[in-house]
Amino acid sequence: MRKDFPLFKYRKTLHYLDNAATTQKPKVVIDTISGHLSKDNANTHRGIYDLSEQVTARVAASRKTIAGFVNADPLEIIFVRNTTEGMNQLANSLGKNFAQGSGNAGNIVVTEIEHHSNFVPWQELARSKGMEFRVARLDKESLLLESIAGLVDDKTRIVSFTAISNVTGAMLDVKKIVGDIRAKNPNTIIIVDAAQAIAHEKVDVKDWDVDFLCFSMHKIYGPLIGVVYGKKSLLERIHPFFYGGNMISTVTIEKSTWADLPEKFEAGTINGPAIIASAEAVKYLEGIGFAKTMAVEERLRAYTIKQLRAIPQVKILGHSKVKDPVHQITGYGPVISFTVDGVHPHDLATICNKHQVCIRAGHHCCQPFMHALGIAATARASLAFYNKKQDSDALITAIKDAIKTITR
Amino acid sequence: MILKMEPDAINNIDAMYREELLEYYHNPANKGTIANADIQFSDKNPLCGDSVDIYVKLEVKDRIITQMRFVGTGCVISMASAAIVSEYAEGKSIDEMQRMTREDMLGLLGLQLTPSRVKCAMLALTALKKGIVDYESKK
The missing domain is CATH 3.90.1150.10 (Aspartate Aminotransferase, domain 1)
Structure with a gap:
């Protein structure tokens, strides 16, 4: 090993x-990247020639492998730069649906133990929309958290919390917390930061029933890319992250329409070599068990x-x-x-x-x-x-x- | 009192934690406050929790520092540097201290440091410089 x-x-x-x-990288991950760039490099989705078709197919297969690792549908897996980008993109995209309000705009719930990347984007979103920013507090003696679901009410638009703390390693019962939140408000969007969890516990987005989840491949023996998981029905409804090439269907002077999932959220050239190598990291891990x-x-x-x-x-x-x-x-x-x-x-x-x-x-x-x-x-x-x-x-x-x- | 620079000693850990610096850390010269200080400034490095409050008494006409004190919490480098620079500053003019560079500070410590530890070494001097700017603007 x-x-x-x-x-x-x-x-x-x-x-x-x-x-x-x-994390450090196994040889197979490193060799995949250099091998790809040496022998198989071409852009995805662009060309009809063999090399491009092959890369497109490899990226699609890699997406399927990574989706399988978290029990998601491949269409629900979006590649981004890292978890931080994933959270920011979600905040921007979801935020576009929030009307500017004062007093009655609703609230966002996070915890006091969140990494800044799962704290500041939501704090900023709440501030910019005039929403209340609620934080489940930590007890310094017991290191336990105030009930997250306890802060949820009928005006809660988003809850975001970590599955494993990057400070103490505390593991949260995501499935139970999600269930408790849904009991309070079935419409709240639930987001989980799985940056630490992805390498150290079984992440199952269906079992957990989260709406969105973010993690970084570089924390699980892969290269420097991140993943955003989103429920298909939600991804179809929310705004794209970026606009431009690859994420469009038609573009005219009057208006543009968007591509299907997952391209809708992957504008521009994606990091093909890193995605392919990421699948190798997953396969390597599953090979050991x-x-x-x-x-x-x-x-x-x-x-x-x-x-x-x-x-x-x-x-x-x-x-x-x-x-x-x-x-x-x-x-x-x-x-x-x-x-x-x-x-x-x-x-x-x-x-x-x-x-x-x-x-x-x-x-x-x-x-x-x-x-x-x-x-x-x-x-x-x-x-x-x-x-x-x-x-x-x-x-x-x-x-x-x-x-x-x-x-x- | 300028300590001798250790050659080839970037983050030379034995140099960083040698007896002279540890002595400054455990028994800091010039620890304390000054009532009615001419210059007073607080600064911290939020990345790690090093923090320092500096106090300066001036002989106003010639802008000479007659007394400098500090209180603070932090790592060996930040606290030893605060003690050393407080000692060094006494008898110097505020212009001279304002002109003091990072290299000068590291020379005082007898260390070469990587960027992350340079911040520790510069904490007290930076606080002093900001305090001087503050003092000048109020005159």
């Missing part, structure tokens, strides 16, 4: 624990937590047994944020670097989350199935070195 990833051959002594930021990779990650998470707990100065955010009275948070995935008494996260990350341990230090694009906790920053170690016990051991050594070096 680890041997399939060229980076670890080039950097034998690296302990890469920043997978929540981006997604259940197997999740099991490896869970064992490593448990091992890392046990080791961290043995250091008295370390405080882990979460990762203890969950008892959520509103049944939203069910457990923790392989993303671990922690602080070290007497060692600023910046200094910790720098000393980790000395030990070739790659962790992240900061607010992790979650300033509201940090503010709710009353801290400015944490250190974060995030695992993938190619990490080994030695990576965790190196982290522990680095933490102890930092404590010894800096504290008195």
Whole structure:
């Protein structure tokens, strides 16, 4: 498994624990991109010649593979730059249907633990339309969330929340939350940020019954593209993301009409090589067995937590047994944020670097989350199935070195 | 008191966490506030939570800094830099401090740093410069 990833051959002594930021790529993904550009490169949809037809077919097959991975119809899969773009496009597109209002324009609901990319677009949309912006609050002691559905009423137009927190790894029961929201308001549009979830739990858009869902391939061993899933009936009704080539049906001086799904949302030349390579990432993962990779990650998470707990100065955010009275948070995935008494996260990350341990230090694009906790920053170690016990051991050594070096 | 520059030492971690800098971090010179300060300014790096409040007393006619103090929270580099630059600033003119560059600051620390840590090193000096601008505009 680890041997399939060229980076670890080039950097034998690296302990890469920043997978929540981006993941390493298996050789098959890298080779697919360079192979495609070397031997098979042409634009999709444009040409009648063989090469173009082949690329078009490969992209279509890749779309089907990626759709299958999340149990969606291929027509419901739209390729974008990343999750951030996906959320912004949805906000723009959905927002076009919201009349400018004041007071009675409705409300949008998010949570206090959202990544900025699933917080700011909705905050801005609410502000620009005069809508109320409601935030399900975090309890800093229990690290549990106020009931999301509890904030939903008959004026709620959109709810957007994360499936797994990129700070603490907290896993939300998406299916249950969606059901609770629909019970309160069947018309609310429900959007899920699956950027962290896609690599660490089974994402099933039909089972979850979400309206839209966004994730990034680069967080699941693929190249730098993102995916927006949307229910077919909704995608047919909402405004396109971009306008121009490929997303049109007819264009005259008087007006233009749009192409069918999914082209309606993919203006211009799409990143064919990246889409094809993304399907290879999915196939690679399914070849190993997604259940197997999740099991490896869970064992490593448990091992890392046990080791961290043995250091008295370390405080882990979460990762203890969950008892959520509103049944939203069910457990923790392989993303671990922690602080070290007497060692600023910046200094910790720098000393980790000395030990070739790659962790992240900061607010992790979650300033509201940090503010709710009353801290400015944490250190974060995030695992993938190619990490080994030695990576965790190196982290522990680095933490102890930092404590010894800096504290008195 | 200018510390010697370490050669080939970009983010040389041993240099960054050497005893002199840790001493400034744990026992900062010039930590504190000044009542009736001539210049007072707060600044923070929201990316990581480093924050500093600087206080300056001037001998007004010659625009010389007679006293500089700071309080703050943050990493070793940001706090040691705040202590070091506070010491350095005393006896200098505000024009001289306004002209001080990033290279000068790193020279004071005896470090070369990557862009993300340079921000830490510059926090207090930047606060001082903004405070000076503020002070000039109010005169």
